[in-house]
Amino acid sequence: MSHAIDFERTVMQRHDADTGECIFVATVVDGPDAGVAITLDGSQPSSLLVGQSPACALQLTDREVSRRHIALEPRGTLLHVRDLGSTNGTYLDKVKIIEAELSGGEVVRIGSTRLRIERRPEPAAAPPKLDAFGRVLGSSLEMRRLYPLCGRLAQSSIPVLIEGETGTGKELLAESLHEEGPRAAAPFVVFDCTAVPANLVESELFGHERGAFTGAVSARRGVFEQADGGTLLIDEIGELDITLQPKLLRALERSEVRRVGGDRSMKFDVRVLSATRRNLDHEVQAGRFRDDLFHRLAVARIELPPLRRRRGDIPRLARAIWASAGAPPEELSDMLLRQWSDYPWPGNVRELRNAVVRRLALGELAPSPASTPEPIESLEGELVRGVLEQILAQNLPFGAARQRVLEAFERRYVERTLAEHGGNVLRAAAASGVARRHFQRVKSRSLK
Numbered sequence: 001m002s003h004a005i006d007f008e009r010t011v012m013q014r015h016d017a018d019t020g021e022c023i024f025v026a027t028v029v030d031g032p033d034a035g036v037a038i039t040l041d042g043s044q045p046s047s048l049l050v051g052q053s054p055a056c057a058l059q060l061t062d063r064e065v066s067r068r069h070i071a072l073e074p075r076g077t078l079l080h081v082r083d084l085g086s087t088n089g090t091y092l093d094k095v096k097i098i099e100a101e102l103s104g105g106e107v108v109r110i111g112s113t114r115l116r117i118e119r120r121p122e123p124a125a126a127p128p129k130l131d132a133f134g135r136v137l138g139s140s141l142e143m144r145r146l147y148p149l150c151g152r153l154a155q156s157s158i159p160v161l162i163e164g165e166t167g168t169g170k171e172l173l174a175e176s177l178h179e180e181g182p183r184a185a186a187p188f189v190v191f192d193c194t195a196v197p198a199n200l201v202e203s204e205l206f207g208h209e210r211g212a213f214t215g216a217v218s219a220r221r222g223v224f225e226q227a228d229g230g231t232l233l234i235d236e237i238g239e240l241d242i243t244l245q246p247k248l249l250r251a252l253e254r255s256e257v258r259r260v261g262g263d264r265s266m267k268f269d270v271r272v273l274s275a276t277r278r279n280l281d282h283e284v285q286a287g288r289f290r291d292d293l294f295h296r297l298a299v300a301r302i303e304l305p306p307l308r309r310r311r312g313d314i315p316r317l318a319r320a321i322w323a324s325a326g327a328p329p330e331e332l333s334d335m336l337l338r339q340w341s342d343y344p345w346p347g348n349v350r351e352l353r354n355a356v357v358r359r360l361a362l363g364e365l366a367p368s369p370a371s372t373p374e375p376i377e378s379l380e381g382e383l384v385r386g387v388l389e390q391i392l393a394q395n396l397p398f399g400a401a402r403q404r405v406l407e408a409f410e411r412r413y414v415e416r417t418l419a420e421h422g423g424n425v426l427r428a429a430a431a432s433g434v435a436r437r438h439f440q441r442v443k444s445r446s447l448k
């Protein structure tokens, strides 16, 4: 299977069954690094990378391989492979792939390297039967395999990069890492790189002295000073302007900041966590995020799975949100829970929370693919904005940029509709209100 569609469908099936994880081995069978191998046993909290960069779990010397070429992640009985925007592409047999689900026995080609993927017969060790870490709830396999590492990370001070789609609980996990650790009594400060205008980011981060710039009527502490002794979460780190990245790196390396307009450096003792919705490997690969800063921030990485890949957690989360709103548990019907469990939740747990709260306040029906479309702001607005920003950042001429937006939309539309209809083109076309041949044409050009 080498299709995003098949991948969605397979993932859903697997999570309904909640089967155990498999162990995969990726071995270089051809190329300058022949004989090198890595084992993926599902206990890793994020994908493992293959490429020339030292950040990669499987570091290759092949000059035709990009620094971060592909990411590998075991998902139950399958191994998920994702190209990270490599220069020379990723091939399965002769087919160029963006992402694919492998079951073992395949050979993946990157540059002049061929990687053989094998699935071991024995199952991976099951993660402990925990159903929460701090305030982060979930007993799906996807979540349980993160908890042991979260527990260890909470006790340490090493920088952690938390990745995941919007609303998957990145900020909540950061808070829980803080609350479960020795710094719990000290401040937890969040700095969102997208929340302040670009020209004020530096003074928000490092503080400023009185008169440092027009409008600086009094001195102000930056977030590092505010978080001293505690934890700082730098949210949306992928959006930090490239010109500010060396300054942040220097502050982290020296554990000291100098306020804008100031002439002395101040030491700080801050545990730094960062979060991103973007794929930072991709950003590094594209030269938009500095590799050295990435290494500083991502000493450990945790990737939070989207809610659609852990549907088993939906009833538990819905019940917890329902109870926290003070509503009687018996009023939450099984039918409603079933409807919620079937919905794809593009806005993840945040969207589920909003749906539960709306239901309690207004008695609204559960969302379903056939229900009235949500306003874009509350549904996929943030995802859409992310895609638009990425395209705008390429500074293309108007026509080419519009074409990219259209292609991104068509691809996502086709993927989702097919996933909702079990990969059946006829039914997906009917649901989209277009002829099968037209749907097939759009599918062929957008998922090639």
Ligand SMILES: Nc1ncnc2c1ncn2[C@@H]1O[C@H](COP(=O)(O)OP(=O)(O)OP(=O)(O)O)[C@@H](O)[C@H]1O
Pocket: 135, 136, 137, 138, 164, 165, 166, 167, 168, 169, 170, 171, 172, 173, 275, 277, 317, 349, 350, 353, 382
């Ligand atoms: N596993 C979870 N258990 C309980 N609540 C959760 C979980 N994940 C998310 N939430 C809740 O969902 C909402 C969104 O979570 P949060 O703000 O942490 O997401 P995020 O990934 O940081 O989103 P964004 O990328 O948009 O900033 C919050 O109300 C949070 O408490």
